[in-house]
Amino acid sequence: MSKRRIKKIAIIGSGIMGSGIACHFANIGVEVLLLDIIPRELNDKEKAKGLTLEDKAVRNRLVNEALAASIKSKPAPLYHKSFANRISSGNLENDIAKVADADWIMEVVIERLDIKKQVFEKLEKHRTPGTLITSNTSGIPIKFMSEGRSEDFQKHFCGTHFFNPARYLRLFEIIPGPKTDASVLEFLNGYGEQFLGKTSVVAKDTPAFIGNRIGIFSIMSLFHTVKAMDLTVEDVDKLTGPVIGRPKSATFRTVDVVGLDTLVHVANGIEENCKNDEQLALFKRPDFINTMMEKNWLGSKTGQGFYKKQVSNDGSKEILSLDLNTLEYRSKKRAKFATLELTKPIEKVIDRFKILVSGKDKAGEFYRKTFAALFAYVSHRIPEISEDLYKIDDAMKAGFGWEHGPFQIWDAIGVEKGLDLIKAEGLEPASWVNDMVVSGNTSFYNVKKGASYFYDIPSKAQQKVPGQDAFIILDNIRKSHEVFKNSGVVIEDLGDGILNCEFQSKMNTIGGDVLAGLNKAVDLAEKDFDGLVIGNQGANFSVGANIGMIFMMAVEQEYDELNAAIKYFQDTMMRMRYSSIPTVSAPHGMSLGGACELSMHADKVVAAAETYIGLVEFGVGVIPGGAGSKEMALRASDTFRKGDVELNILQEYFLTIGMAKVATSAHEAFDLGILQKGKDIVVTNKDRQIATAKAHARILADAGYTMPVKRKDVKVLGKQALGMFLVGTDSMEAANFISEHDQKIANKLAYVMAGGDLSEPTLVSEQYLLDLEREAFLSLCTERKTLERIQHMLKTGKPLRN
Incomplete structure (x- = not known):
């Protein structure tokens, strides 16, 4: 069978979703044709210019404005601004014939069946069979x-539902x-995962498919619980946020954004x-939702929903919360629950659920109620929306940003304990769950020989x-393939x-x-292995040095110990x-400071596209x-x-550090x-x-890897560069741009990067520069x-300008 390749995609509809999807296909190197309807009338600008409805600029206005707005939006839909060049735009009258060249045509127009059918009728006239x-x-x-x-058409047609934002x-x-x-399904499943970087889930043709069916149930169920338990908006957002592995925006803030x-x-x-x-009754809107819709x-x-930003006369800003009883806005109240305090020492989210459902306060009651409702609901959705329980978990993790899916949470609490919660709420689980327990299966998931297994209901x-x-x-594989472990890392074969050396410290x-x-990982690899990957699957690769x-060392003025600690870091x-x-380093997510330095010193970096890396x-008032x-x-x-002009090149590298620039993608x-x-690759x-990192370590080893020779030929520019930097920082400070x-x-960084105040450009060793760097850092x-x-960063997580 010939292999299907996607070189060009035509996307019909340039709204928020269409433009976002277009940008993500551009991210992965695909040529994109983005089409939309033509305007019905001229706007004031066009009238002033004397344009007519026949002018190309007018006919493509809607698509071009939508795409421009998308590219400017935050968070950025493109991995790199230049990727916008891969998208060309047009309209559905002049340019529809161009869809004949596309390998994939995707419709993203308004959610109205009659309009979608009209679009497909037009497209079929120009679409190339297959x-x-x-x-x-x-x-x-x-x-x-x-x-x-x-x-x-029907043979090659299906739904491909992206979630917003598509990147x-x-x-x-x-x-x-x-x-x-x-x-077609097999191809799209593989393409979504390998090329688009998605979690592909084949769903059934049921209303709202998988993600929204469970996600919207979860939110609607909460709306009813909030009223029944007399909880505030802040209470719910505290209980349904990071503590249970959900996004910071939790429930009500998420609804405001969406x-x-x-x-x-x-x-x-x-x-x-x-x-x-x-549970049909739960999809009925409570009164407070009806009022909010009317208003x-x-x-x-x-500008307002469950939260509202208020700017006072003196210019100060305050976020107000909606009181769900009076439907008036008020100052935010701090939510605090004893049960949540008990989970503070527990680093792993999955280990918190047992404690949360056994809480003696309102929080414990809330978790028992909401998890009971969720567990019962998902059990009844099989086989209606999916034959397989893991697809429901995958959909909730990938579509709603949950760290763990409903069946994984149920496993963490214990299947039988989950059944007790369901019964206590007067609900019934689907019969297959009881059958599963009776047959001796006590969990939805298992791990055997490094692979994940799920409970398959038919078999x-x-x-x-x-x-x-x-x-x-x-x-x-951590337990079965462990070669070494201390409190900071696990080394796996x-x-x-x-x-592989995996960080296990707080925030890595x-x-x-x-x-x-x-150092132990390098020792072991040199002795008995062929290569080393530094990688983990935490939320972030690492936020940098501790x-x-x-x-502590600086406050205690233990400068000898501090010098030794910095040297140890450099030497590592x-x-x-x-x-x-x-x-091979495998950074992803936040990869800051020391984590960036580590990646810069590996033989190769295999970075996730979503890597936010910088020095x-x-x-915190120091140099790298x-x-x-x-x-x-x-x-x-x-x-x-x-x-x-060597000074200009050096200045660019200097500014990357001096402005603490962080890449917003690899x-x-x-x-x-x-x-x-x-x-390096992405x-x-x-x-x-x-x-992938393992495969590249293997390739380097097989190619006959030899230890590099230490560098003694680094060209530094000395006084010439130092003078330029000092004049620059002087004028920046005089103009109040910097403190x-x-x-x-x-100036300390300038001294290091210039190689000191040498009288002329000189070749120096790396060690010479490391010594300058350490001296500057210590001072x-x-x-x-x-x-x-440093203290402000430790307390607040935010930089201080002093």
């Missing part, structure tokens, strides 16, 4: 859309129509079309979750001669134990580069002291070409000189990252203002 054609509907039955279309939310629901060819009208639209669709749903309090888009046995062969799941900070673990440890980074085995030490300042000077030197990190073109699907202390830090740690900055 081309994929899909709809990004969030709820219109797929079977109605392809009615009356040709056999070839960041990972759920990709694929919904077959009555005649969709199995090979829009109450959007939520109500989907809930209405479920209420109208799911008459056999045993147009829809959230962020109308009444544990079956392997499909599609995980391309992944290495560290949670599954990934197989094929490659080790790099302290003494992590450094000891990294600044609490640095602060240098071991990443100068070891006899290849080292941010200026924010873990070989980062040295490395930026070295990279500038390697970039010098004959005839270049693709941006190439611009900052943090990742290197031709050496993977779109984070789940594939460790497996006096900022200037002091910048800044003796400054009161630096200690104030």
Whole structure:
């Protein structure tokens, strides 16, 4: 069978969703044609210019304005601004014939069946047979859309539902129509995962599919519980946020962002079309929701929803909360529950659920009620919305940002304990759950030989979750493949001669134990293995060095110990580069400060596309002291070409540190000189990252890896560069762009990157630069203002400008 390739996609409809999807296809290198309708009348600007409805600029106005707004929006839909060049725009009258060249046509127009059918009729006249054609509907039955279309159209037609924003939310629901060819579903499932970086889930053609059916139930159920338990908006957002592994925006803030009208639209669709749903009553809107809809309090888009920003006469801002009883806005109240205090020492979210449901206060009651309702509901949705329970968990994690799906939470509480909660609330689970327990299966999931298994209802046995062969799941192999462990790291054998060093500290900070673990990993790899990956699957790769440890030493004025600690950090980074085995770093999420330095010293970086990486030490009043300042000077030197203005190149690298620039995607990190073109690579699907990093470590080893020779040929520019930097920081301080202390830090960095005040450009060793860097870092740690900055960061998590 010939392989299907997607070189060009045509997206019909340029609203928020259509433009967002267009940007994400551009992110992965696909050529995009974005089409929309033509305007019916001229706007004032066009009239003033004397344009007519026939002018191209007018005919493409709607599509171009929508795309421009999308590209400017935050968070950015593109990995890199230049990727916008991969998108061309047009209108559905002049340019519809161009869809003949597309390998995939996707409809993303208004949610009205009559309009969608008209669009498909037009498209079929120009579509090349065999081309994929899909709809990004969030709820219109797929079977109605392809009615009356040709056999070839119906065979290649299905739903492909992205969640907004398309770059960041990972759920990709694929919904077959009555005649969709199995090979089309198989292709889209694989394409979504490998190329788009999504969690692909094949869903059934039921209202709201999987993600929204469960997600909207969960929110509507909460709306009713809030009133019954007399909880505040703040209470619920405290109880349903990060403490249970959900986004910071929790429930009500999320509804404000998404829009109450959007939520109500989907809930209405479920209420109208799911008459056999045993919890149908919960999809009816409570009175306070009806009032908010009438008053147009829809959230962020109308300026007020469950929260409202108020600006006082003196310019101060306050976020007010809606009192659900009086429906008036009031100052926010702090939510506090004894049960939540008990979970504070528990780092892993999955270990908190047992404690939460056994709480003796209102929080405990809330969790017992809401989890009981959720568990009962998801059990009844099988086989209605999916045959397999893992797909429901996948959908909730990827579409709603839940760290754990409903069946995983139920497992964490205990299946039988979950059944007790359901009964206590007067609810009934689906019969298959009782059958499962009677047959001796006590959990929905198991891990065997490093692979995840789920309880398969028809066979009444544990079956392997499909599609995980391309992944290495560290949670599954940690115990069985552990080679070494301390309080900071676990070192695992990934197989094929490659080790992995996984951080286990709080927020994956790099302290003494992590450094000891990294050195141990290199020792072990050099002795008995062929390569080393530094990777983890936490929320973030690492937020950098443990600044609490640095602060304590500096306050106690233990400068000898501090000097030794900085040297240990530097030496560990240098071991990443100068070891006899290849080292591969796999950063993702926040990869800041010391974590960035570590990646810059690995032989290769396999970065997740969503990597936010940078040297941010200026924010805490120091310069990069873990070989980062040295490395930026070295990279500038390697970039010098004959005839270049070398000072300008050095200045760019200096500003990357001085402005604490953080790349907002791995693709941006190439611009900052943090990742290197031709050496480092980017993977779109984070789940594939460790497996890809392992493969690259293996390739480097097989290519005959030899330990690099230490560098003694770094060109530094001395006084010439130092003078330029000092004049620059002087004028910045004089113009009040930076504070006096900022200037002091910048001057210390300038001294390191210039290689000191040498009288002429000179070739120096890396060690020479490391010694300068360490000296500068130490001297800044003796400054009161630096200690104030570190203390402020430790207390608030925000930088202080002093």
